[in-house]
Amino acid sequence: MGGFSGWHWIIVALVVVLVFGTKKLGNIGGDVASAIKSFRKGLQDDDSHPPSQLKADPEPVAKPATSDVKRDNVP
Template sequence: MGSFSIWHWLIVLLIVVLVFGTKKLKNIGSDLGGAVKGFKDGMKDGSSGAPAGEANAPAPAQVTAQQAADAARTVDVDAKTRG
């Protein structure tokens, strides 16, 4: 009485397919699979010893070059005076 037979599970599966449809179930399955894969990749990256944010951080030379380019385009408001 405590366990379900295979026929109970087949009937439940048939009802779920009738309610949601096969296309929606396929989308749910692929979304769930992608989420599990992303979680596993995140756990693998986290266990490599480096913090998670550090793996995607730009190199210091790239940051310096970007800051120099931004500084060249920056207009200093105090330097411009009306005459």
């Protein structure tokens, strides 16, 4: 009583096809497949470059704050 048998899965699949239709399910499958492909390509691109060759963005240099107030001890 705890698990699904083969007949249960067939009935679930038929209900899903009836609700969504075969065309929409095909589109969803294609979208998922292209997402997986681009994810794998991204992983391969990251692995192909050793960390020493990756260029990091330089940190922005903070500009000194200027004020209009004149100080007595500053020449």
